[in-house]
Amino acid sequence: MNAAQRHARWFLSASVVLAAVVVTVLTVAALVAQGESLDPWWLLAVPAIVLTSAAPLYLDRYDDWLAVGTEFCVLVMLSLALDWPQALSLWIIGVVLAQLVPVARAPRAFDASLSIVCGAVAVAVVSILGTGTSGYREVMVVGAAFTLAFLIDIGVSVLRVHAAEPPDPGSIAARGYEVLTLYGLYVGVTAMGYVSVLLYRAVSPWALLAVLPALAIVLMAVKGLTRERETARRLKVLFETANALHSASTEGEVLAVLDAGVRRLGKSAGSGLRSELPAPGDVRRLFISGDDVYWLVIHGTGGPQAATLRRTEALESIAQQAEEALSRMRMNRDLVDSAERDPLTRLSNRAVFLDTVDEALSAEGGRQSCAILFCDLDGFKRVNDQLGHASGDAALVEIARRLVADLPDDVRVARLGGDEFAILVTASASGAVGLRDRTMDLAAQVGEIVARPMVLDARTIEIATSIGVSWTDTERVSASELLRNADIAMYVAKREGGGRVVVYRAAMGEERVRSLELVDRLRRAIDERRLRVVYQPIVSADEQRLLAVEALARWTEDGEVVSPEEFIPLAEDANLIEPIGELVLDQVCDDLEQLGHALDPDTAIAINLSARQLDSPRFLARIHRAIGLLAPHPLTLEITETETISEEVIESRVMEDLVERGAILAVDDFGVGFSSLERLMRLPVQVLKLDRVFSRDVDTGEEQAAFLTSMLEMASATNLKTVVEGIERRSQVEAVLSDLSARGRRTLALQGYYFGGPMSPATLVRWSGQRARAASLRRR
Structure with a gap:
């Protein structure tokens, strides 16, 4: 309601109140001037007005209530039986009391004032035109007087509502039937007042008691109708x-x-x-x-x-x-x-990211250049295994927060799943050259953002990321192709050591296709048990006596020997390393009878073990079975990355149980990958195998020799047996043993092609026989 409407509403209300005050003053003045006393019996009209006001006649319209009181039936009797000052004074008193003791209507000065004004109009018409005797003329005068009062009551109320909020067009005409219904009820109620006057004139005041039941019935009917209409209105609302x-x-x-x-x-x-x-x-x-x-x-x-x-x-x-x-x-x-967000990081998911890339590729008629950064966290599995998946999730959330906060607003970041993130870079204005420069700058920024240290479970960790980059070229590519190219480049970055940025080249796609085909063929080879197992000797450093053989998987496909350096990383990426381990373990047990011709009873047989296999009850059951089948040959379990051994496995004492059953626990390729002295001290490790990188130049460089000697002395001091891998020349053996103490030599073993390469069981038997004959000739 605006200021003009408020002003109009206030003016109308003030006018009605002022008119009521004038009527009251004139009534009091006329009553005083008349000086006649009022029969106390008529005071009963006041509570009658209050009671009948409890059943007003309502018209539901607009945003306010329009009501006409049934108490006008009392005023009919007063106007015909008393002088106008007395009738009007009783009316004013009753109306005011009805507002002070509200039963159905809220106490409002406007309502009381309007009732007084309408009552005054009706009394005035009756007083002026009335004859004081019963007849048709008196009926017409009463009908005209109280119809005028009804119209004034309804009209002024409608004007007041209009002033507050104008009605919808046609709403008054649509409610015409309701107005007529209201008027019909009003006529019926006021007629009861005229009947009361006739009884009062013809019989006595006590005859009015006969009207009370009829009046009560009418009032109840009015209230029932009001109740029904109001219930219907509320249900409609x-x-x-x-x-x-x-x-x-x-x-x-x-x-x-x-x-x-x-x-x-x-x-x-x-x-x-x-x-x-x-x-x-x-x-x-x-x-x-x-x-x-x-x-x-x-x-x-x-x-x-x-x-x-x-x-x-x-x-x-x-x-x-x-x-x-x-x-x-x-x-x-x-x-x-x-459906559109990653539930953990709240970043866009893969589907939404691809849609976003599609929109970027389609923008400006397909002329807009864009690039994708495919990011994969390096060694993230260590975080989950060491600190638990809750900490791993916290790390992913923190990295996502950093990327969104630190990268420019016009790039789009998404989590594709696991520890993989994708970033869309667009450069419609700078063109392809500017896009490439910006993309490489952003790739370096992403690497720095991810590498910033973060604290998880009171431990500070640093995570690197491998990033593959692909961008649009002269040929049109789809969003999925662009993402696939970035994925391939990321895979190359991983294979080259991680923590670097690699840009996609067409040749990478061919290599990736070969890798995927090779993985599929490897899976079939495992299912068909076409991998074979070869054995490489491990000898003691002092007497070069055979201490153990390491079982290694080899794969030949269509007459082509596939190098372990190629298919083992593929197997790890494709989660095939576990079935390969199971196949090797089963084959070793099958070869045991033939191996027995080459090995002494105390000669150990070593197999490579994935750290995740320690979580597998099925594989642990296979190890327990193999320990029994291979006895008296000890089974050595070589684990490469001790950092990937979960805290749950360490706390479950699975490895201690294996050692108690007779297994030997070894750490393979120690010094590279994810192995640390702190981790080593927490595991029941008995053997360290030093990677070939430490022995490769030991016979040509004094620093390398001194470094290897210090590592061997450290292992000896901690009562760990040591195996040096990659021995291929006699000079390497001499360099390793030159500065080593007698105690260190007793705990040292050597492995490499100088002593013998990986060989089949039959070849191992022949190799063992040749060494036995050579040793016999030396003793002679």
Whole structure:
């Protein structure tokens, strides 16, 4: 309601109140001037006015209530039986008391003033035109007087409502039937007042008691009709509000519909959705939307109170409908969000990222250049294994937060799954050359962002990332092709040692295809058990006596020998290293009878073990079985990356159990990869195998020799047996043994082609026989 409407409403209300004051003053003045006393019996008219005012006639229109009081039936009798000052004074007293003791209508000065003015008009017409005797003329005068009062009451009320808020076009005409119905009830009620006058004139005042039952019935009928109409109105409001709520598409629309529904239900200016605390007398209901707290308020007590559906129940029903609409809306939004967002980092997922790349490729008629950075965290499995998956998830969330916060706003970051992230870079203005420079700068920035130390479980860790880069070239590519190219480049970065950026080249795609084909062929070879096992000797350093043989997997495909350096990394990436380990273990048990011709009873048989296999009850059961089958030959389990052994495995004492069963635990390729002295001291390790990188130049470089000697002395001091791998020349043996103490030699073993390469069981038997004959000749 604007200022002009408020001014018009105030002016109309003030005019009515002023007119009522004038009527009251004139009535009092006329009553004093008349000086006649009033029969006390007529004072009963005052409580009669108060009681009949409890059943007003309501017309439901616009955003306010239009009501005509049934108490006019009392005024009919007063206007015909008393002088106008006495009749009007009793009327004024009754109307004022009815407002002070409200039963159905809110106490408002405007309502009381309007009743006084309308009553004064009716009394004035009767007083001027009335004859004082019964007859058709008196009936017409009474009908005209109280019809005029009805019209004034309805008309002024409508004007007041119009001043507050203009009605919809045609709303008055649409309610014409209701006005006529209201007038018909009004005529019936006022007629009861005229019947009372006739009984009073013809019989005695006590004859009025006969009218009371009929009047009570009429009043009850009025209240029943009002109750029925109000119940129907409230149900209609609930139904229409519920439909509107279920049609709303946003939370703002839900709140707007809710506010309109409560205002329609309360039909008062203060009703609706409010953020401020309601007044004590208001009907209210708390409503919470997200972090916002509201009140649903029906202000005041205006309008009909009686209805089968109470206001509190209606308000509760509207609130529940709104809560269900909001809940459904949030659930749909969460479902959409879950379908588009990574649940852990809240970044875009793969599907949304590909759609974003498609949009970028299609922008500007397909002329826009863009690039993708495919990022894979190096050694992230160590974080999960050492600190647990909760810490790993925390690391991923932190890295995602850093990327979003530190990278420019125009790049798009997504998590593709696991520890893989993708970043879209666009450069429509700078073109392809500018895009490449910017992409490489961003790749370096990403590497720095990820590499920044982070604290997890009171431990500071640093994580590197391998990044593959692909960008659009002269030929059109799809989003999936661009992402695949970046993935291939990332795989090359991983294979080259990680922690670097590699740009995709067409040749990489051919290598990747070969790798995928090779993985598929390797999987079939494992299923068909076409991998074979060869054995490489491990000899003691002092007497060069055979101490153990290491079982190694070899693969020949279509007559081509596939190098272990090629297929073992592929097997690790494709999660095939475990089935290869199972195949090797089974083959060793099958070769045992033939191996027995070459090995002494105390000669150990070593197999390579993946750290993840220690988590597999199935594989552990195979090891337990193999320990028994290979006895008396000890089974040596060589683990490459001790850092990948989970804390759960360490705490479960699985490795201690294997040692107690007779197995020997060895750390393979110690000094490279992910092995550390701190980790080593926590494991029941008995053997260290030093990688060939330490022995490769030991016979040509003094620093390398001194470094290897210090490592051997350290291992000897910790009572660990040591195997030096990669011995291929006699000079390497001499360099290793030159500075080593006698105690160190006793705990040292050597392995390499100088003593013998990987060989089949039959070849190993011949090799063993040749060494035995050579040793016999030396003793002679």
